Amino acid sequence: MAIDVYGQLKKQLFPWQEECLDIWFRKQGKGIINVVTGAGKTVLALGVIARLDYVLSAEQAPALKIKIVVPKVFLAHQWVQSLQEDLAVSKEDIGIYSGMHKDPPTRKYMIYVVNSARYTLSQHILQDYQKGNPVLLIADECHHYSSPENSRIFNFITQIPTKDQTTHYYALGLSATPETAAFNEKLVPALGPELFKYGFVDALNANIISSFAIFNLKLKFTPYEEQQYLDLSEQLTRALEALIHHCPFLKGLNRTRFFASLEQLAQESEKASIASLARTVLTLSIRRRDLVYRAESRISCVQNLLIQLPSIAKVLIFSERIDVADRIYNELQLQFPKQVGRYHSKMDARSRNNILRNYQDGQIRILVSCRALDEGLNVPATDIGIIVSSTSSNRQRIQRLGRILRQSGKKQTARLYYLYIDSSNEEQDLLSDISHDLSGVIPILDLEYNQDTQTFIHSAYQNLANRVLAYTQLKDWSQEIIAEITRNLERGKLGCDWWLSNQDCRLKIQNASSRTERNYWVSMLLLIQASHGRLA
Known part of the structure; x- marks a missing residue:
């Protein structure tokens, strides 16, 4: 029955997809x-x-028309590829x-593409509706379509009678992040309510996305940058207090909504003093944010981080x-000749x-x-992500995490730094909104980078490492063995191998292909035992 219902679909559906489809059909599509x-x-x-094609064909309904809207050109081409490869749709029909x-x-x-579709x-x-054809609208990355301009694509909805919307319009x-300020006003009337949510924990437990770990890495300003930040913050506070006095x-x-209102006041306020204050707040906010994005410690941290990460990691x-x-x-x-590329919007399409x-x-x-890689684009399997700087948008952070969360078939844990x-207004936890849900499910670790010494500090890890080294001294192991364990503990500091279970770590030891690799996993086992208070 399933083969008939899903026709030419070449990929096996996950249980969550089958459940979701059942709900969608029960809710009139x-x-x-x-x-x-x-x-x-x-x-x-x-x-x-x-x-839907199967159901409508069985009812001898007129041919279904499928409209897919995407925010970017490359997504259109990805859809063409998916339709051809996974649904056996001929090129002439697309x-x-x-x-x-x-x-x-x-x-x-x-x-x-939405810019051409408004x-x-x-x-x-x-x-299509007036010709009697049922229409299926697929709004990919639908959070993009709630703005005043983009939501014009939904103007048709008021012209299709409610009685026909259950039989002629689907x-x-x-979206991984559908919530927007105009979600209920713009998206729900045209697309329907949110019917189903499938999050990180669900996908991890079902082994659909690769396992991952998050490292929140604390950096510091240089003294000069810090003084600049304090000066800008003081100016911003004064301007903001004055503006709020007039616009409570x-x-x-x-x-x-705050920044949208600021821009509106800056452009449209009838009072010149209020418009000037709004522009001042916007300008100071941008200057302060720019200072944070360009902090010197970021580049130094990335350089030293890559030196210590596996040399074959993508x-x-x-x-x-x-x-x-x-x-x-x-x-x-200069550090990694012929191993590095760049991808951004100022490059031409062929280069990208x-x-x-x-x-x-x-x-x-x-x-x-x-930002050109923030969402949508199918990036080949990646081992490690490094967010050098980020906006305050939770959506952006989730999308960036999504770039490394493909099911690549690899067994190692993906990492995101x-x-x-x-000492800035930056969020200190990458996924603060959902960290509680992920706690205990994945490693979420706090590190610090010292630009002066170009070293990484991981307090919790170091405490365990000190226990292991004290244990080796107590057992009177040779200086050669202790030196190798010390090197291995340093090597493991920026990873999460010590989060493995005792059993999984022993398997790593058993399957090690070299003495060096085996000794590394023995060192990690000692850390694991220290974390459970089992060193004896």
Whole structure:
């Protein structure tokens, strides 16, 4: 029965996808799915297409038309590939509507980039509806479509009678972070409510995404940077207090609404004094944020971190500023010749594609990027992510984590290092909103980098390491053995091998391919035993 229902779908659905599909169909084929990156949201959408096509064909309904909207061009091409490879759709049945490339909207599968769809998608959906064709709208990365401009793609909804919306119009919203300020006003009427949520813990327990560890890495300003930060903060506080005195409504707003209101006041306030204050607050906020992003310790930390990480690891580095990314790239080129590439929006499309291909093929193993890789793009399996700088957006952080959480078939734990400046307003916990849920499920570890000595400090780890070394002295082991254990303990400081179970670590020892590797895992076993108070 399942083969008939899902027709040409070539990939086996996960249990969560089957459950989600059942719920979507019970809810008249409308709803938003909140699913962690890497768990299979595209395959879920292909399952919706296949099953809905089957159901409508069995009812002898007119041919289903599928409209897929995406925020970026590269996502359109990824959808074309998925439709062809995973659903056996012929190339002739797929159209793209983007920029100068606009295929006729009569094709069964039409993929729209939102910038080109704002004034046309709604019209095309209405044309299909008026011809009697049922329409399925798939809004990929749907959090992008709640803005005043982008939400124009949903203008058609008021022109389809409610009675027909259960038989002629179907909708699926997809996102790892669907919540927006206008979620209820813009997304829900067109796509339906959030029906299903599948998060990190669910995907980890089901072994759908690779295991991962988070390292929150504390950095410090230089004395000069710190003084600049304090001066800017003092100016910002004074300007903000003056503005709130005139506009007290700002006080209760969340960050997103606060800055949106600031921009509106700066541009539209009838009082010149208020507009000037709003512009001052915006300018000072930008200058202070820029100072934080460009802190010298970030580049020094990345350089020394990479020296101590495995020399064969595939590493993805995220920065907020293109010039900082370029500087990191140039520095790493000197350290790791012919192993480093860069990817950002100021590069032409051919260069970006070539770099991604080189990263995928293993010609380079370190890729320095900016926001161009934040979401959506299928990055080849990555072992380690380093967030050099980040906005305060929880969405951005989750999307960046998603770049390393693909199910790659590798058994080692993926790592994400999040760098933050201690004496700034930066968040000190990468995933503060969900850390409680992940606590005990994955390692979430706190480290510190000292730029002066170019060393990493991990207090909890060091306490355990000291216990192990004291144990070796107590047992009167040879200086040669103690020296090797000391080296291994230093090597393990920036990892999470000591989080393995006793049994798994013993398996590593048993399967070690060299004496050096075996001794490393013996050292980790001693750490594990120390963490459980079992050194004897």
